[in-house]
Amino acid sequence: MAAGEELFDSILLADEKYRGEGFREGFQRGTRRGLQGGRRHGAAHGSRLSSEVSFYHGFAITWICLLDHGSDVKSRKRLKALEALLGLTRGYPLNDPQSVNLQNNTEKLRAKFRQVCSMLNVPTDFKEYVHTTEGTTF
Structure with missing residues (x-):
């Protein structure tokens, strides 16, 4: 091969090399950026979900304590539904x-939470009472 052809081939190959x-x-x-973004999204979503489950757990325990002394049929049904809600939170x-x-x-x-709220005659929207911190990190 002539020197001119080698120079031309090296120019063509350089373009291909640098492109690769x-x-x-x-x-x-x-x-790397995708993994970092995925981790952030997963941590934020997981945090919200675990806060929600924790809220349901605390809600059930509180109402079980409040209704524990009721012996009428209505109280027993409410307690049974609350215990089912508590069982779902524990098995989550x-x-x-x-x-x-x-x-x-x-x-x-x-x-189950909506059902229990209906039985207890309490609203299901607790957004005003539940405050979440944005940017929670683990």
Whole structure:
């Protein structure tokens, strides 16, 4: 090969070489940023979900203590529903965020909470009473 052809080939190969290096570097940076963003999103979502489950747990325990001395039929039904809500919070898979039943368990928990609130004749919207801190980190 002539020197001119080698120079031309090196120019063509340089373009291809730098394009490939740029792609690999960009892909690595994007992967790192994606993982970081995913972790932040997961931590924030997990924090909100665990706060919600903790709220239901505390709600059930408080009402069980308040209704513990009632012996009429209505109080017994309320206690049974509260104990079912408490059982759902205790059986919630907080330690397994990849559980297949996580969404189903969340829906059951929220439905049971609404049922209990209806039985107790209390509102189901506690947004004014529950304050969450934005930017919670672990």
